[in-house]
Amino acid sequence: MQMSIRPFQVAARPLALAALSLAIAGALVAPNAAHASAFQLKENSAKGMGRAYAGSATAGGDVSVVANNPAAMSELDGTYFQADVTAINFSAKFSGSAHDVLGRPISGGNGGDAGTTLPVPALFFATKVNDKLHLGAGFSVPFGFQTEYDRDWIGRYNGIKSKFESLDATLSASYDLTDTFALGVSAIAQRTSAELTSAINFNAIGLQVQQGIQQQVAAGVAQIQAGIAAGQIPPATGAAMIQAAVQQGQASAAGVAALTPQGVDGYARIKGDDWGYGYQVGGFWKLTPNDKLAVNYRSKISHRLTGTGNFTTTPGYQLLLTNPALAGSLPPFANTTGTADFTTPAVLSGSYWHQAEKFGFGIDLAWTKWDVFKELRVKYGNPGQPDTAEEFNWRNSIYASIGGDYYLNDKLTLRAGIAVDTSPTYNAVRDVRVPDSTRKLATVGLGYKASEHFEINASYAHIFVNNAHIDSTSSTGDVISGNYSDYGNLLSLSAIYKF
Secondary structure, eight states: OOOOOTHHHHHHHHHHHHHHHHHHHHHHHOSOOSSSSTTBOOOSOHHHHTTTTTTTTTSSSOTTHHHHOGGGGGGOOSEEEEEEEEEEEEEEEEEEEEEOTTSOBOOSOOOSBOOEEEEEEEEEEEEEOSSSEEEEEEEEEEEEEEEEOOTTSTTTTTOSEEEEEEEEEEEEEEEESSSSEEEEEEEEEEEEEEEEEEEEOHHHHHHHHHHHHHHHHHHHHHHHHHHHHTTSSOHHHHHHHHHHHHHHHHHHHHHHHHHSOTTOOEEEEEEEEEEEEEEEEEEEEEEETTEEEEEEEEOOEEEEEEEEEEEEOOHHHHHHHTOHHHHTTSOOOOOEEEEEEEEEOOEEEEEEEEEOSSEEEEEEEEEEOGGGOSEEEEEESSTTSOOEEEEOOOOOEEEEEEEEEEEOSSSEEEEEEEEEEOOSOOTTTOBTTBOOOOEEEEEEEEEEEOSSSEEEEEEEEEEEEOOEEEEEEOTTSOEEEEEEEEEEEEEEEEEEEEO
């Protein structure tokens, strides 16, 4: 009796699609942004970091307002150039366990420290055109991360290496509508790139093949039994046919099991990039000679990441693909193209600053509209492959900080601040890719005014991250459960020159 494995076609194809979907999705949402929740970054000002970004748009003398609130350029009297670099050191260590779809433990360790140390640069230029008009330009990194686990860790089917980066080029202008109010606008060009690697669980795919064989055998046995009941097949002949079908099915399943043993994995690598465009609008008020308030809205930026997927299979799986009965139903894991629509979120922020003779203090609030990230839908270069979607359903997040400056003398300024940053993830949606949780920051900094034209700043921040629990299932049914212990250290330096 020649057996076909057509029932597996329905089960097998979604596995291939889910694997590619997971890869592209993971490349977009992997964890370990240094400062803000999820993969959002605020590291574009050493001066601002010293006070936990309190008064980020209102404290004055900070050219990063080109990207943070263009209206605040109204306070920059002259032509400025500012260069910042922040060293981001973030640690993420997992402890827990993992098992496959049958409940068997997955071999491997806990992945080591998935964090890394990376530099984040920022450059800004601003000039006063006349008494009312200011222009500026900037380069910054508003979103980014890089994380990498040991290649053989227990969560390798969820992810191994992940890298994501959005680079912004910003052109800004501000105009003083009155002596106490300025309006600013920015045009933003954003290039987003992503890379992800992960293991492919061919044993789980082999289990799906075996289930398809079992279903086919059961269907064949049912047909034979119906023929016996209808008198179309003699009972003795029918019994022999049933025995032969069961034996052939068992032999086929055993062959598939031998070719797809547990722990013999494939490997996937996905890369993609895209340009997107957005804007921001800001307002800046001088409430009193000593009090300033600023509000800014940054738009969401939509991307269609276009990339390639490269897959490494195993010799056993390649042998399965040569079986004519299986070749049409098994996912081939051939190199292909894919696209995924992705949106970086809108941000609404407010900044307040009070200035006194020997000190200044401020407050910042920011609301990030992460609920735009409900799902990631992947479309494939092969028109025969239907769309797949990964659901995320993130929540909006809030960042709040308070901090200030103390002017030790005409040249030296001391800074300090604290902040809290809520996470868009929560237990129901948190996974290995984004083991994020609420963060608290403590920062210190100093500024030194070397001359009327030149100023340098240095700041340090420590990030305390709440315990992040995950209980996540991969596209091939592998379950990983446990907790993350995360923390971060930031060191930022800047130089400001006024012409």
